[in-house]
Amino acid sequence: MEKNKLARGVAVVGAGMSKFGSFPEKTSRDLFVEAFQEMKHSVDKELDTRNIEAFYLGNFSSDQFEKQAHLAPIIANWVGLSPIPATRVEDACASGGVALREAVLAIASGMYDVVLVGGLEKMTDLPIDQVTEALGTAADTQFEIPAGFTFPGFYAAMATAYLDEYDATPLAFSHVSIKNHKNGALNDKAQFGQTIAEIMKAKKERAVKKGLPEPTWQTEMDFLTDPKGNPAIAWPLTLFDCSPVSDGGAAVLLVAEEIAHKYSAHPIFVIGSGQASDGALHDRATLSYIPAAQEAAEKAYEMAGKKPTDMDLAEVHDCFTIAEIIATEDLGFFERGEGWKAAMAGKTARDGEHPVNTSGGLKAKGHPVGASGVGQVVEVWKQLRGIAGQRQVPGRPSVALTHNVGGSGQTCVVHIFERRNSDE
Amino acid sequence: MEKNKLARGVAVVGAGMSKFGSFPEKTSRDLFVEAFQEMKHSVDKELDTRNIEAFYLGNFSSDQFEKQAHLAPIIANWVGLSPIPATRVEDACASGGVALREAVLAIASGMYDVVLVGGLEKMTDLPIDQVTEALGTAADTQFEIPAGFTFPGFYAAMATAYLDEYDATPLAFSHVSIKNHKNGALNDKAQFGQTIAEIMKAKKERAVKKGLPEPTWQTEMDFLTDPKGNPAIAWPLTLFDCSPVSDGGAAVLLVAEEIAHKYSAHPIFVIGSGQASDGALHDRATLSYIPAAQEAAEKAYEMAGKKPTDMDLAEVHDCFTIAEIIATEDLGFFERGEGWKAAMAGKTARDGEHPVNTSGGLKAKGHPVGASGVGQVVEVWKQLRGIAGQRQVPGRPSVALTHNVGGSGQTCVVHIFERRNSDE
Numbered sequence: 001m002e003k004n005k006l007a008r009g010v011a012v013v014g015a016g017m018s019k020f021g022s023f024p025e026k027t028s029r030d031l032f033v034e035a036f037q038e039m040k041h042s043v044d045k046e047l048d049t050r051n052i053e054a055f056y057l058g059n060f061s062s063d064q065f066e067k068q069a070h071l072a073p074i075i076a077n078w079v080g081l082s083p084i085p086a087t088r089v090e091d092a093c094a095s096g097g098v099a100l101r102e103a104v105l106a107i108a109s110g111m112y113d114v115v116l117v118g119g120l121e122k123m124t125d126l127p128i129d130q131v132t133e134a135l136g137t138a139a140d141t142q143f144e145i146p147a148g149f150t151f152p153g154f155y156a157a158m159a160t161a162y163l164d165e166y167d168a169t170p171l172a173f174s175h176v177s178i179k180n181h182k183n184g185a186l187n188d189k190a191q192f193g194q195t196i197a198e199i200m201k202a203k204k205e206r207a208v209k210k211g212l213p214e215p216t217w218q219t220e221m222d223f224l225t226d227p228k229g230n231p232a233i234a235w236p237l238t239l240f241d242c243s244p245v246s247d248g249g250a251a252v253l254l255v256a257e258e259i260a261h262k263y264s265a266h267p268i269f270v271i272g273s274g275q276a277s278d279g280a281l282h283d284r285a286t287l288s289y290i291p292a293a294q295e296a297a298e299k300a301y302e303m304a305g306k307k308p309t310d311m312d313l314a315e316v317h318d319c320f321t322i323a324e325i326i327a328t329e330d331l332g333f334f335e336r337g338e339g340w341k342a343a344m345a346g347k348t349a350r351d352g353e354h355p356v357n358t359s360g361g362l363k364a365k366g367h368p369v370g371a372s373g374v375g376q377v378v379e380v381w382k383q384l385r386g387i388a389g390q391r392q393v394p395g396r397p398s399v400a401l402t403h404n405v406g407g408s409g410q411t412c413v414v415h416i417f418e419r420r421n422s423d424e
Numbered sequence: 425m426e427k428n429k430l431a432r433g434v435a436v437v438g439a440g441m442s443k444f445g446s447f448p449e450k451t452s453r454d455l456f457v458e459a460f461q462e463m464k465h466s467v468d469k470e471l472d473t474r475n476i477e478a479f480y481l482g483n484f485s486s487d488q489f490e491k492q493a494h495l496a497p498i499i500a501n502w503v504g505l506s507p508i509p510a511t512r513v514e515d516a517c518a519s520g521g522v523a524l525r526e527a528v529l530a531i532a533s534g535m536y537d538v539v540l541v542g543g544l545e546k547m548t549d550l551p552i553d554q555v556t557e558a559l560g561t562a563a564d565t566q567f568e569i570p571a572g573f574t575f576p577g578f579y580a581a582m583a584t585a586y587l588d589e590y591d592a593t594p595l596a597f598s599h600v601s602i603k604n605h606k607n608g609a610l611n612d613k614a615q616f617g618q619t620i621a622e623i624m625k626a627k628k629e630r631a632v633k634k635g636l637p638e639p640t641w642q643t644e645m646d647f648l649t650d651p652k653g654n655p656a657i658a659w660p661l662t663l664f665d666c667s668p669v670s671d672g673g674a675a676v677l678l679v680a681e682e683i684a685h686k687y688s689a690h691p692i693f694v695i696g697s698g699q700a701s702d703g704a705l706h707d708r709a710t711l712s713y714i715p716a717a718q719e720a721a722e723k724a725y726e727m728a729g730k731k732p733t734d735m736d737l738a739e740v741h742d743c744f745t746i747a748e749i750i751a752t753e754d755l756g757f758f759e760r761g762e763g764w765k766a767a768m769a770g771k772t773a774r775d776g777e778h779p780v781n782t783s784g785g786l787k788a789k790g791h792p793v794g795a796s797g798v799g800q801v802v803e804v805w806k807q808l809r810g811i812a813g814q815r816q817v818p819g820r821p822s823v824a825l826t827h828n829v830g831g832s833g834q835t836c837v838v839h840i841f842e843r844r845n846s847d848e
Contacts, residue, residue, distance in 0.1 A: 002534075004535070005534060005535075006533055006534055006535060007431045007432065007532070007533055007534035008431065008533075008534075027566070029566075055701075060493065061487045061493050063485045063487040063488050063493075063558075063561055064487050064488070064493075066565070067561050067565050068561055068564075068565045068566075069484065069485050069487075069488075069514065069516060069561040069562050070514070070515060070516035070561070070562040070563075070830055070831050070834060070835070072514075072515060072701070072835075073515070073701035073702060073703070073830070073831070073834040073835050074564055074703075074704075074834065076701050077701070077702070077703035077704075077707075077834075081701075082701050082702050082703055083700040083701050083702055083715065083716055083719050084700070084701060085525075085699035085700060085701060085837075086515070086701040086835070087513060087515060087522055087526070087699075088513070088514040088515060089511060089512070089513060089514075090493065090494070090496075090512040090513075090514055091494060091496060091497070091510070091511055091512060092493060092494035098511055101509075102511070102526060102529075102530075104533075105526075105529055105530045105533040105535055106526075106529045106533070107533075108431070108532075108533035108534060108535070109430055109431055109432075109528075109529040109530070109532035109533040110426075110429060110430055110431035110432075110532060111428070111429075111430060111529055111532070134487075137487055137491050137492055137493040137494070138493050138494040139494075140492075140498055141490070141491050141492045142451065142453075142492075275509035275511075276507040276508070276509060277479075277496070277497035277500050277501070277505075277506050277507050277508060277509060277510035278497060278501070278506050278507055279497070279498075279501035279506055280498075280501075283501075291507065292507055295507050406494055406497070407494050407497070410494060410497040410498065410501075411494070411496075411497050411510065413509075
């Protein structure tokens with residue numbers, strides 16, 4: 001058979017997500033029901049859920065967060081899908097994207113025609129130090145963690161390498177944060193529905209209310225460059241460079257290409273999929289890019305027969321702002337060492353030449369780790385269908401990409417989606 | 425496309441495993457290297473490991489056992505396979521069997537020709553109460569665990585229901601234990617390489633050495649029915665009804681059917697695969713069988729075009745002895761309520777009409793949970809190739825089945841393998 005080609009095409013015909021945020025009163029089951037219901041109602045023709053033949057769930061570690069492993073059959077049962085095969089897929093924060101890929105392969109194999117993909121994480125029940133420790137298990141716990149690293153530390157090391165190698169400025173990171181909050185403010189599912197300007201204003205008002213001197217910040221950049229507004233977390237990364245700890249679920253329905261029009265008048269086709277793995281940070285020649293991301297992107301472009309300039313928009317894995325800048329280079333949107341300048345020049349804005357993270361990204365939308373990769377698909381599905389509302393990319397995009405990273409780049413998975421002209 | 429059929433055939437061309445047992449000096453990485461090396465040397469033609477295109481790892485919860493999530497890319501890196509896609513699959517104790525199924529689907533999809541399947545668990549580093557708690561996360565922790573159950577309790581409830589429904593005797597459970605220890609004594613990879621008679625003899629000698637009165641046990645059944653030899657764990661299940669806590673790894677190499685003869689003169693074909701899910705115990709009409717196992721078996725038989733009487737041997741999920749008896753009914757080897765009589769009559773012995781767990785099963789070989797489903801494949805591969813040594817099933821078997829259960833039946837996955845006559 002031809003290499004890096006699927007034996008059968010696959011389309012997305014439904015997508016939904018819960019609100020991302022902190023929900024102490026909800027379990028992961030509740031969050032998935034919200035996502036599943038929205039997915040169901042999003043199918044524009046008819047969906048009888050008894051036609052769903054298999055379920056793939058991306059989840060990082062309900063084992064640690066909720067003391068609930070073996071989550072896939074429980075969730076399948078909770079939404080009435082027993083006894084279909086229910087399989088959890090785990091590749092740290094790339095679990096959702098990898099679950100999508102498994103579902104694509106499963107349909108291509110001929111075994112199933114209709115497959116549900118879920119992504120789910122409930123992180124906020126644990127105290128924050130235990131969350132950091134649980135997230136740390138996504139790194140190499142024999143080598144990296146004993147060296148004193150936590151995840152902000154890994155990405156701070158990558159940020160430092162990047163700044164050094166390209167003589168870049170951390171101001172570029174703040175530009176990413178400002179843009180993603182601006183997009184997130186237009187997304188009612190986002191954990192942070194406020195622009196940086198709104199957050200700054202609220203902070204100023206709180207200071208005055210407390211009888212403290214009013215901070216002198218005039219611009220968003222004033223606020224983000226003042227440690228009193230935006231303290232360092234792991235230099236050079238500040239609070240507003242970090243995605244939050246989140247709860248959330250997302251669901252996407254995939255069907256075989258030849259039956260896609262039974263479910264939707266506007267199916268979105270999965271035309272490219274690439275996945276790659278890598279060892280820990282200390283094995284890499286440089287920390288200024290993620291080799292697995294470059295490899296995964298190459299495979300996905302090759303399968304899709306597309307090039308970076310064909311992408312009308314992308315949802316990328318901005319667990320930290322530096323990760324978005326590196327992603328735009330790994331994906332070939334910009335040359336190496338040019339991503340930070342592109343971010344500062346507004347090229348990744350919603351109306352820029354390479355719109356990135358129109359949903360608000362992990363930074364503003366939230367990062368319930370196992371759900372993030374599936375949440376990205378919800379956004380590109382909405383954008384390609386032209387139903388993204390206030391944050392719709394202008395000019396009706398037809399090709400979009402998702403980029404989902406696990407750990408500090410031990411896994412990366414990239415997908416490319418297309419709206420076909422005949423579906424207009 | 426035709427339902428429940430693969431677009432492309434798949435064959436096993438190599439298989440290996442570490443010794444199963446308790447290895448405080450080893451990590452899961454070490455155990456997988458042992459399995460991988462044996463798999464490599466088992467390939468009877470040539471294997472260049474650079475031809476391996478993807479890796480699926482079955483692992484229940486290294487998150488909890490070793491504080492290491494995101495294990496798949498780490499293990500792939502450890503055996504020199506970066507940057508290939510590396511994906512962890514989790515369905516509790518069925519993780520290994522489900523990883524195998526994902527690899528089968530991935531090859532059938534046309535995406536890969538050569539895929540490595542691993543199974544791995546390192547359980548013995550934690551104190552035993554924490555192991556029991558970690559295993560408990562494979563149950564429904566919102567409903568089942570707060571009701572006071574642990575896994576011996578779940579299977580004791582099933583055993584009690586079975587005894588009641590069919591007026592059976594717990595002596596049947598001991599027959600399973602005796603048989604599996606007899607088989608395990610012929611398997612140098614088994615955690616328990618002793619027959620029950622040998623264990624009894626050693627216990628008697630230890631009593632005498634301590635100056636205690638010599639126990640009067642004459643037969644294995646005397647020993648197993650005396651609480652001093654074989655204490656109750658969760659009535660009616662005793663110590664020798666329970667599989668142990670284990671460390672271990674297993675590896676299997678799958679290739680597309682059309683290239684199988686490049687790797688092996690004796691490929692073993694995967695001709696059936698079935699997977700099913702279910703809710704928790706309290707939702708079932710009866711506890712005397714596992715509905716997901718019956719469903720998975722039906723799918724696998726249908727795909728293979730085979731019936732239960734065609735199976736020359738089977739490796740089934742005997743996490744507890746009652747589970748083996750129920751499995752032989754769920755798989756259709758015996759009618760409902762007849763499995764316990766068949767066990768007592770020796771029908772599942774190595775030279776019986778339905779040889780079951782020739783490897784020693786989970787009971788004697790050991791149960792490193794994520795590895796168990798892959799370890800089962802190692803056994804049937806050896807049996808079908810006629811290289812199982814002293815425990816070889818007589819008459820050169822040609823069709824074999826594996827049956828792997830997660831939780832108390834929330835997941836079940838069944839595979840059927842065949843040696844083709846042209847490969848003699």
